[in-house]
Amino acid sequence: MGITAGIRTRWGKRVKGGVHPPESKHLTADKPIVRMEAPELVTIPLRQHVGAPCSPRVKRGDRVLVGTLIGDSEAFVSAPVHSSVSGTVRGIAPHPHPAGGESPAVTIENDGLYERDPSLRPLEWRDMEPDEIRRAVRAAGMVGLGGAAFPTHVKLAPPKEFPIDTVILNGAECEPFLTADYRLMLEHPEDVVEGLRIIMSAVGAHRAIIAVEDNKPLAVKKLAEVVRDPSIELRTLKTRYPQGAEKVLITNLLGREVPSGGLPMHVGVVVNNVGTARAIAQYFRTGLPLVERVVTVTGSVIREPSNLLVPLGSSFAAAVEACGGFSASPAKVIMGGPMMGLAQYTLEVPVVKGTSGILALSDREAAYEVPREPVCIRCGRCVEACPMNLIPTYLAAFSHREKWDQVRRLNINDCIECGCCTYTCPTRNPIVQLIKVGKAELARLKTLQEQRAREREEAMEQGGRDGDL
Ligand code: SF4
Ligand code: SF4
Structure with a gap:
């Protein structure tokens, strides 16, 4: 380093x-890119992008083909989703999502024919x-x-x-x-x-x-x-x-x-x-829409690290299996790379459009002890490492103490969450994690303020109408 x-x-x-x-x-x-066979069931989330989630455009029992539209939205900031296999829709239900939480997802039983939508x-x-x-x-x-x-x-x-x-x-x-x-x-x-x-x-x-x-x-x-x-x-x-x-x-x-x-x-x-x-x-x-992507499946506990062309909706477990499985039990599985990636709690999450990698780390690689209370020795390394000219140590400290005005004034939303600050910190402060908490809280407060302003406006309008009576 x-x-x-x-x-x-x-x-x-x-x-x-x-x-x-x-x-x-x-x-x-x-390792050249190798096409992976889709598993028997693919589960394709209706939220695979920044913006409004899609609503289903298919129902249980429908037959779909490769490239069939299965979800869309009227919102401008959104992106439709399509089937990556041909087969039958088995259900639409919330499913664990690799970006966190659950998302409504369309589960399709793959008929193995990969019949393509002829309208494309x-x-x-x-x-x-x-x-x-x-x-x-x-x-x-x-x-x-x-x-x-x-x-x-x-x-x-x-x-x-x-x-x-x-x-x-x-x-x-x-x-x-x-x-x-x-x-x-x-x-x-x-x-x-x-x-x-x-x-x-x-x-x-x-x-x-x-x-x-x-x-x-x-x-x-x-x-x-x-x-x-x-x-x-x-x-x-x-x-x-x-x-x-x-x-x-x-x-x-x-x-x-x-x-x-x-x-x-x-x-x-x-x-x-x-x-x-x-x-x-x-x-x-x-003419074929986005139904597959290249994923690097790697890490010291993957038997055959590979670059796979994965049909969207295939589970992480299926992708790991296509690489020979684990050579030892992984301590941590991450979607993406080690700096910005997201740790997963289950391998049943599906590969989505944003899945650039699946990284499995051993006990030794994943060992990272986070202090109970962040301790800063004011070495300045995080400030030096920050590519966005922020002061990560202050952002983390104010976020930890829930000083939301201060984090806003220090431009917390300019943080690109690259993790350089956390990587360089000698006391292992979870700086980027605290910054993420601060950003989420500011977003929540903003939504709350907007909601209250709307309610006030509605109450005033209602009051005006009642006064007219
Ligand atoms: S995670 Fe944010 S604060 Fe930390 S180095 Fe990157 S941009 Fe700067
Ligand atoms: S790198 Fe860690 S210890 Fe050094 S100033 Fe930043 S938060 Fe403090």
Whole structure:
């Protein structure tokens, strides 16, 4: 591990913060993507994205095909979900979700035929207006496949007052252990670049940058062979976590600072993941919506760590089984990487659109004793490591003491939850965990305030009507 208060990217821009945890990508970096057979039952959550959950569009007993729409919503910030197998709907009920809690989910009995919905057709994006491309991307159920699962059509529809001049394609994959994006760049570089062109066309950008960390020279070479368009630049980034975070990428590549509480579009940028670009290209070429994704199944207790192409809704247990099972009982199973991933309490959770990895850790790897009371020796390491220029130690302390005004004033919502602060803390303070609690509490208080304001307005309206009588 090393901590540097300002690293230099290969083209000389200063970057603050970050850490360099062991990469641990050797377990799967050389493993080509292998298609996994869907299990007998797939359970597809109706909430697989940021935004409004979907309502079911099928009922028990319905026959569905690969690509059949099974859930949708009227909300703009949402994304439809489709069946990943052909078979019969066995039920719609709450099911454990890998992002936490439960979500209504459609359980489908797989008939093993993988019969595809015949209404699905390829689309020629070159003949389409930007609005048509966005509608198609929405219809495909596309979300950010880097793990954030933000609906892609929303990103591709910035308001007119925020014109986009640059698209950044994120191939950094800075989380340790994960190699799904790396394999996609190696095995499908044409699709990655084609997807990027579609995104550029949708947002009207004339420039794009594909950003890859310098620990992936083979991927850079493969992409360089297919990037022939002078409006697309290929850049290597110094390997450093969290180099792939949206705001960090924008600062490093363009020298633009996304303002506090702002979005990339506020500085003329859209950032997408290489996996998303590849999925978009595949959709326009085949007409098949997002029903599968590449997942790195890895860790020292997985018998055969692999990069699997997994039908959505397959359980974590089935994915682990497809990799030979566990060699020893895992102490912890995480969705995603070790820095930002989410620990799971059951392997019955399904693979969803945001599942970039399944990481199983041994007792030794998972050993992390959290102090009963956070103790800060004021070493300043967390401040040095924070890529967002926050003061993590104060955020954690104020959150722990439930000082919500203070955490708001210290811009807690600018925290990208990268975990660099927790990683560097010598007293093992659960800093990012306390920050997450603080963010959730602020969100809860905001909702409560809005609800009370609505109730007041309604009461006043009612009072006015009664006074008219
Ligand atoms: S405060 Fe947030 S953004 Fe800063 S290092 Fe900690 S987790 Fe990352
Ligand atoms: S790294 Fe830990 S001990 Fe050091 S200042 Fe931050 S919270 Fe305190």
